[in-house]
Amino acid sequence: MRFLLAEDERSLSRALVAILQRDGYIVDTAYDGEQALTLLSTGNYDGVVLDIMMPKLDGIQVLKHLRDRGDRTPVLLLTAKSEIDDKVLGLDSGANDYLTKPFSTRELLARVRAMTRGQSASNDSVLQFGNISLDRTTFSLSSPTGSFRLANKEFAMLELLLCNAGHPITSQRFLERVWQEDAEAEVVLIYISYLQKKLDALHADVCIQATEPDSYILEGCP
Known part of the structure; x- marks a missing residue:
C-alpha cells in the first residue's frame, strides 16, 4: 500500500x-x-x-x-x-x-x-492495462505468460504509469514521486529500461514510449 x-x-x-x-x-x-x-x-x-x-x-x-x-x-x-x-x-x-x-x-x-482495512481486498488493489496487471499488495507484475515481483522503485514508476495510462509522465515527476531526493534524470531512463525489459519478457501488449519533452507514456504497442 x-x-x-x-x-x-x-x-x-x-x-x-x-x-x-x-x-x-x-x-x-x-x-x-x-x-x-x-x-x-x-x-x-x-x-x-x-x-x-x-x-x-x-x-x-x-x-x-x-x-x-x-x-x-x-x-x-x-x-x-x-x-x-x-x-x-x-x-x-x-x-x-x-x-x-x-x-x-x-x-x-x-x-x-x-x-485501511478492506482496501487491499478492493478492486483498486490490482491495476490492469492491456494484458498486464500490477498487484499493489504483492508488487507483482503479471501477464498470461508469467509474472515478476518488482523492486520498490520499479513498482512505484509502473504504478504511476498505469494510473495515467495514455498520458505522458515527465522525468521530473518521476524524480519527485519516486526518489524525493537529488537524482539525475538519467536514472529515470535506466529504470524505464528495466521495466520495458520485464514487459518484453512477459510478452506484454503494452509498451513504455519516450515522448517529448523528456516524458514517458504507457500505451499499446505499435
Missing part, C-alpha cells in the same frame, strides 16, 4: 517513514499543506497520515479540500493538541481517525491498519 505522510517536523517525518516502511508501506512525504495537496492531486494513495499543524495550509484545510473534490482516501490526523473540539472538528471535516502526539509505534500501525 502507498501512503502520503504530511508532517512538517522533518525528524519526526523521517522516523514515521521508517516505521511505516518497516511494516511494508510505500511512503511519499510532504512538509507543508500545499505540497500535500499537490501530491494528492497527482498521486494515487491508499491512505494519508496528515499532521494538523503545518505551514501554508493546515491539515484541516487540506482535508476539507480533499473531501470537497470527492476524494475519499482514508485520512489519519496527527496533532499535538488534545482538546475535544479539535478532535470533533477533524472528524467532522472527514477524517477517518485521530491520533494525539506523543503516540506509540504500535498504536500508529494499529490505527493505520484499521483505517
